[in-house]
Amino acid sequence: MTTLHPDNIMEGKLQSSSKVIVITCNWNAYSGLETAGTERLTYSSSVHPIKVMCLGQISPGIILKAFEKGANGVLMLGCPPGECQFEFGNRRAEEIYKEVKELVALLGYREEQFKLDWIAAREGQTFVDVVGNFVDGLNGSANNDA
Amino acid sequence: MMPEMKEFIDQNRVWYCLDCGKCGAVCPITRYERRDFASPRLLIEKAIHGHTDDVMDDALFWSCLTCKRCSELCPSDVYFSEFLRDTRTLARSFDCSGDCTHSEMVQTWGKIMSDADQKQNRLNWLTDDLQVSEDSDTVYFVGCLPYYDTAFKKMDVEGVEIAQAAVRILNHLGIEPQVLADERCCGHDQLWEGDQETFRTLGQINIENLKESGAKKIITTCPECARTLKIDYPQFIENHGLEVLHLVEFLAAQEFNGDTHLKAAVTYQDACNLGRHLGVYDAPRQIMDDLGFELVEMSRTRNAALCCGTSCWTACGQVSKSIQVERLKEAKATGAETLVTSCIKCQIHFKCAQNDPILGDEIDIEIRDLTTLIADSLMEHG
Numbered sequence: 001m002t003t004l005h006p007d008n009i010m011e012g013k014l015q016s017s018s019k020v021i022v023i024t025c026n027w028n029a030y031s032g033l034e035t036a037g038t039e040r041l042t043y044s045s046s047v048h049p050i051k052v053m054c055l056g057q058i059s060p061g062i063i064l065k066a067f068e069k070g071a072n073g074v075l076m077l078g079c080p081p082g083e084c085q086f087e088f089g090n091r092r093a094e095e096i097y098k099e100v101k102e103l104v105a106l107l108g109y110r111e112e113q114f115k116l117d118w119i120a121a122r123e124g125q126t127f128v129d130v131v132g133n134f135v136d137g138l139n140g141s142a143n144n145d146a
Numbered sequence: 147m148m149p150e151m152k153e154f155i156d157q158n159r160v161w162y163c164l165d166c167g168k169c170g171a172v173c174p175i176t177r178y179e180r181r182d183f184a185s186p187r188l189l190i191e192k193a194i195h196g197h198t199d200d201v202m203d204d205a206l207f208w209s210c211l212t213c214k215r216c217s218e219l220c221p222s223d224v225y226f227s228e229f230l231r232d233t234r235t236l237a238r239s240f241d242c243s244g245d246c247t248h249s250e251m252v253q254t255w256g257k258i259m260s261d262a263d264q265k266q267n268r269l270n271w272l273t274d275d276l277q278v279s280e281d282s283d284t285v286y287f288v289g290c291l292p293y294y295d296t297a298f299k300k301m302d303v304e305g306v307e308i309a310q311a312a313v314r315i316l317n318h319l320g321i322e323p324q325v326l327a328d329e330r331c332c333g334h335d336q337l338w339e340g341d342q343e344t345f346r347t348l349g350q351i352n353i354e355n356l357k358e359s360g361a362k363k364i365i366t367t368c369p370e371c372a373r374t375l376k377i378d379y380p381q382f383i384e385n386h387g388l389e390v391l392h393l394v395e396f397l398a399a400q401e402f403n404g405d406t407h408l409k410a411a412v413t414y415q416d417a418c419n420l421g422r423h424l425g426v427y428d429a430p431r432q433i434m435d436d437l438g439f440e441l442v443e444m445s446r447t448r449n450a451a452l453c454c455g456t457s458c459w460t461a462c463g464q465v466s467k468s469i470q471v472e473r474l475k476e477a478k479a480t481g482a483e484t485l486v487t488s489c490i491k492c493q494i495h496f497k498c499a500q501n502d503p504i505l506g507d508e509i510d511i512e513i514r515d516l517t518t519l520i521a522d523s524l525m526e527h528g
């Protein structure tokens with residue numbers, strides 16, 4: 001578990017040249033982020049979260065824009081299957097993900113740089129783990145987050 | 147009046163518009179724009195009065211298709227499309243830009259490609275049966291086809307199929323063209339939307355790569371790539387001295403005996419950049435004739451053809467849709483089975499309009515790119 005330790009903060013600062021955009025939906029995924037906050041769990045400071053009402057509303061151009069503006073990686077986090085606030089939003093998010101995945105591959109980005117995942121409500125630790133794995137993947141290191 | 151504006155007015159001769167207004171009769175935007183009266187003459191009047199803000203707020207300012215239909219009728223040789231191209235650059239300097247319906251997806255991949263260090267992965271469409279080489283004097287310039295193929299997959303557009311067909315046709319003629327792994331978007335949309343900076347960066351990278359290839363001839367399957375590489379690179383960036391042709395121009399100049407007897411009736415959409423911008427009207431028609439297709443022309447054809455309704459992925463909406471529906475109905479009225487075009491963007495825009503479940507049958511006609519049609523005919527008959 002990552003803790004609020006000066007070393008970790010410093011590590012975060014050192015990584016801050018790398019920008020990671022985490023797009024969460026307003027419901028399960030954001031609740032995960034909020035819980036991580038109230039439980040004082042930390043994650044890399046290179047992470048810049050963006051909350052949207054529903055992950056299915058993100059248009060592919062917005063994700064490409066994040067890469068254009070220098071993001072190292074983009075992680076989309078939504079509600080688990082069957083738990084979407086708007087019923088079809090996370091299915092739509094999967095369609096968007098599939099399309100953008102191909103576009104970013106064409107543009108020459110690595111597979112690790114763009115991912116989609118689900119977070120259940122109030123799962124602060126899961127949020128931190130998923131985001132941590134994503135950031136580790138970007139840095140080319142294995143998951144040593146035990 | 148801003149000095150730049152005065153210069154654009156002068157060099158594009160638009161002062162003649164004050165006494166005219168004829169092209170309002172053919173401009174598709176004038177016809178369908180309902181929010182506001184929009185016409186080339188009115189926009190020029192605002193410009194000449196020195197009201198730069200009003201010009202940039204004009205309903206035609208970002209929605210003009212630069213289709214050049216007005217130029218075909220203009221009695222005074224006014225460069226209206228070029229005037230907008232230039233003033234849009236000015237607008238960009240005030241941080242003003244048109245609305246892109248796809249969240250700037252296309253502009254953004256163009257921007258990403260303008261980073262010289264970006265290494266794309268754009269040649270996956272090259273299947274084993276396609277022969278390319280590294281020292282041919284011909285480069286096949288693919289353009290954004292692999293990207294459109296992905297972004298508009300849901301609409302079943304021919305994207306990489308066009309690229310594959312082009313190489314197949316060239317192979318059939320004994321040519322194994324070069325294709326460049328490092329090719330960039332040509333920058334057409336950036337130029338006509340006023341983003342000169344990105345246009346120039348993309349163009350410089352492309353010119354460098356093309357010169358490095360050692361090729362003498364560039365063949366494209368996109369009319370906008372053809373125009374941009376042939377006219378705009380030399381005018382704005384560098385006179386590269388390479389010959390640039392759309393595939394149909396190249397094929398019309400070849401001994402090309404398709405000798406097929408398909409006898410299917412087709413109709414043809416002149417893409418603005420191939421027709422009015424580059425003056426290529428006969429080549430595609432000759433090829434279709436050679437291949438044995440029966441061409442049934444729409445009522446407005448060649449230099450009077452109606453644009454497919456959207457340009458530069460900007461300002462698409464009710465006006466674009468109305469233009470597309472009108473054109474599809476015109477195609478349908480010919481009784482042809484297939485609407486043939488030689489531009490991927492025409493195909494995307496028309497297919498998008500065809501998604502309309504209510505109009506359904508009224509605008510339902512098969513849409514094909516001439517390149518894939520030629521390849522199919524050749525393969526069928528060896």
Ligand code: SF4
Pocket residue numbers: 162163164166167168169170186187216219220221222223224226
């Ligand atoms: S562009 Fe030509 S036809 Fe149109 S208003 Fe101006 S002068 Fe007249």
Ligand code: SF4
Pocket residue numbers: 169172173174175176186209210211212213214215216217226227
């Ligand atoms: S270029 Fe086309 S859309 Fe633009 S003013 Fe002329 S006719 Fe109208």
